[in-house]
Amino acid sequence: MLYRKKILLAIVELFGNEISATDFQKILFLFSEKQTDRKYDFVPYKYGCFSFQAMADKNSLIKEGYLxxxxxxxxxxxxxxFIHTIEETDRKILSKLKLQFGNLSTDELIRQVYLNYPYFAINSEIVSKHLNEKEIEIVNRFKPTITTEGIFTIGYEGRSLENYLNTLIQQNVKILCDVRKNPLSRKYGFAKKTLQNACESVNIKYIHLPELGIVSEKRKNLSTQMDYDNLFVDYEKEILPNQQKEIRLIHSLIKTYGRVALTCYEALPKQCHRTRVANAVHLLDSKIPIIHL
Incomplete structure (x- = not known):
């Protein structure tokens, strides 16, 4: 069993073998904040801090019969x-959390998290129930406010879904354009439907533009930067000229929403065709800056 799943089971056991979904997310978040090597990341969700990976792991543990x-x-x-299946350092963290928060109601627990981690309350639909006006003002300071036009590029290689989404949120990206030909992924969170649902849950619109993708056959056997460069030269000659409709669509989205990101797999911008797409949009309107995330 993955170690991070053992942590989930240990939390449930320590908190009486049953804990509400809301309380669980808050306790797991507080635990993760104390870890040196955290196993879960979180996003500001409609009820505060939320881990998509933890929910996926919960479903896995249900199928395996543990939950x-x-x-x-x-x-x-x-x-x-289960508590004795995790490391001593983590057991100590959980024990302290149980003493500190174990007797709080759900409302009290939510309030504590919102007060101490206001960023994770920026998308909360219940913030006014738990915080007063002055406290909400503090939360609002963590909301991204920059609205200048920009085209961003971002790869998900080496990122958790939550880390990826937080990067977009903090840059106030409004639209995510997926430029993969086939938006499939063995990495959790980045198959089309899962990514779309996750984006929309944090107020980012998702659009798939498969016409701008590169067929998988052409992406095989890429080992050097020269291999990538040759592929993208061919891409600019053979594919992009025939996809001006999609380039103009991205440009119009920027003009409407201000901040739009292009996404594919590779971490390095120079190893992904999304950079060439961004360049094409920039050629259409040189006032739009390109920012690699």
Missing amino acids: ANTRNWKTNIEHAN
């Missing part, structure tokens, strides 16, 4: 002693 198939987090195995 009950309920909205709450509930262990399905009696006397398992």
Whole structure:
């Protein structure tokens, strides 16, 4: 079993073998904030801090029989002693959290997280229920406010879904254009439907533009930068000239929404065709800057 899943089970066990979905996310977040090598990242969601990976792991643990198939987090195995399957350092962190927060109501727990980590309340639909006006003003300071036009490029290689989304949120990106030919991924969170749902849950619109992608056959056997450069020279000659409709669409999205990102897999901009797409938009309107994330 993955170590991070053991952490999930240990939390449920320590908090009485059943804990509400909202409380669980908050406790896991507080635990992750204390870890040196954190296993889960979070995004500012409609109820505050939220980990998509943790939810995916919950579904996996349900299938494996460790958790009950309920909205709450509930262990399905009696006397398992999950707490002793995690490292001593992590056990100590959890024990302290249990002492500090174990007797708080859900509302009290939410308020504590919002007060101490206001960034994660920026998208909350319930913030006014838990914070007063002055406290909400502090939360609002963490909301991205920059609105100048820009075209961003971002790859998901080496990133968690939450880290990826936070990068977009903090840059106030409004539209994510997926320029993969086939938006499939073995990495959690980056297959088309999952990525679209995650983006829209944090108020980023997702658009797939497969016409701008490169077929997988042409991406095989790329080992040097020269291989990539040759591929992209061919891409600019053979594909981009026939996709001016999509280039103009991206330009119009920037004019409407201000800040638009192009995404594909590769971490390095020079090893992904999204950079060539961004260059094509920039040629159309040189006032639009290109920012690589």
